[in-house]
Amino acid sequence: MSGLPIQSLTKTALGVTVVRQNLTLFREQIFQDSPFDDSSAFQDDVHDQILLSPLEREVVDSPEFQRLFRLGQLGFVDLVYHTANHTRGAHCIGTCGVSKRLIDGLNRNNAKFASLRRERRGDKTEILEISKVERVLISLGALLHDLSHGPFSHDIEKKTHRYVSASKWIKVESHYGPFEKHDNYHTNPALYVFLMDTRVSVLARILRCYSRDFYQLLADEAHRYSHLSPFFALTQKWKTADQEILPSLLFHLLVFEKTEEAARHEILVRTSFESESVVAWGLGPQDLRSELHQAWYQPFRHDIIGNTLSADLVDYLLRDLQRLGKSRNPDWKIRLLT
Incomplete structure (x- = not known):
């Protein structure tokens, strides 16, 4: 594919070293900015x-x-x-x-x-x-x-209901759903x-x-x-x-x-x-x-x-x-x- 004889297929000939150097430079340029800047x-x-x-x-x-x-x-x-x-x-x-x-x-x-x-x-x-x-x-x-969250999210979770007792809201967890809330x-x-x-x-x-x-x-x-x-x-x-x-x-x-x-x-x-x-x-x-x-x-x-x-x-x-x-x-x- 390269057109080079087998013995000539070195890392330099294939450009591997150059590519690696370019990737290193690219990464350094990216992280010159703060790790918290939107980039x-x-x-x-x-x-x-x-x-x-x-x-x-x-x-x-x-x-x-x-x-x-x-x-x-x-x-x-x-x-x-x-x-x-x-x-x-x-x-x-x-x-x-x-x-x-x-x-x-x-x-x-x-x-x-x-x-x-x-x-x-x-x-x-x-x-x-x-x-x-x-x-x-x-x-x-x-x-x-x-x-x-787990698979299917809320659809497999127990639901929470509220009802009023003595002018106070009370939360009650139902028995429907196989899993507790995420x-x-x-x-x-x-x-x-x-x-x-x-x-x-x-x-x-x-x-x-x-x-x-x-x-x-x-x-x-x-x-x-x-x-x-x-x-x-x-x-x-x-x-x-x-x-x-x-x-x-x-x-x-x-x-x-x-x-x-x-x-x-x-x-x-x-x-x-x-x-x-x-x-x-x-x-x-x-x-x-x-x-x-x-x-x-x-x-x-x-x-x-x-x-x-x-x-x-x-x-x-x-x-x-x-x-x-x-x-x-x-x-x-x-x-x-x-």
């Missing part, structure tokens, strides 16, 4: 182009995330609506992209509001701004918010194992690998943002913070969803597929958990990912409508994200 384009059928950081790109390439491309977003709905066969993987990437647009929009609007207050009232109140380190964490949480971390170890257990999870190793850079970004921004300073000061007592901070804050963000649950600083989680035993998990070393939790927890971070109006909801409304053949390009999405 890779993901083409999406709903949002057009979504920009991902090197960290997010590696997360998407991990086997733990790739399984989401084989899980249907709408369960058995495609038996009736045959084009509604989109995946949780595509939805998660879409949610990540929407979360970044929401954060950037919130920061722009807060800056405008602060400017108006200064002009009209002479008010010099500090501008409320979501820092870059928080943006990195929130968008990563959005990317991984459905990581613990976000019941007391029984489902998937999220903990995938994010935290480096023995079995490639994703956990990736997060550990990027944790030092994330901690350095936190250190840099703690001097600029007053709401980050107390937390960073506490992490100085956490001996392995640089190795554990990224996966730990990510797990903390995803498991402490509701404000009422965040009153406590520990949560019981199952940590292995092999054992049903649970442990009390909290942020950082046991003697610092309460302080670290109080210094870090803010409900708005998870609200951006998933709540009444959130990145999760915006993406699945648009995506589900389109794949069900019901979308008419609703103009409210443009107003919502600007």
Whole structure:
């Protein structure tokens, strides 16, 4: 094929060395930017182009995330609506992209509001701004918010019902469905194992690998943002913070969803597929958990990912409508994200 005699087919003649050198240079050029800068384009059928950081790109390439491309977003709905066969993987990437647009929009609007207050009232109140380190964490949480889902998702889960008793809403779990809810971390170890257990999870190793850079970004921004300073000061007592901070804050963000649950600083989680035993998990070393939790927890971070109006909801409304053949390009999405 090369036109060269067998004895002449050296690595140099075949260009192997040159190709390897070019690939090395290419990789070095890519990673000249911050591992948290949005530098890779993901083409999406709903949002057009979504920009991902090197960290997010590696997360998407991990086997733990790739399984989401084989899980249907709408369960058995495609038996009736045959084009509604989109995946949780595509939805998660879409949610990540929407979360970044929401954060950037919130920061722009807060800056405008602060400017108006200064002009009209002479008010010099500090501008409320979501820092870059928080943006990195929130968008990563959005990317991984459905990581613990199993096959067929909600269709095989036990349902939760509410009824009123003595003027009080009471939640009751039904006996229908063979499995507990995917976000019941007391029984489902998937999220903990995938994010935290480096023995079995490639994703956990990736997060550990990027944790030092994330901690350095936190250190840099703690001097600029007053709401980050107390937390960073506490992490100085956490001996392995640089190795554990990224996966730990990510797990903390995803498991402490509701404000009422965040009153406590520990949560019981199952940590292995092999054992049903649970442990009390909290942020950082046991003697610092309460302080670290109080210094870090803010409900708005998870609200951006998933709540009444959130990145999760915006993406699945648009995506589900389109794949069900019901979308008419609703103009409210443009107003919502600007």
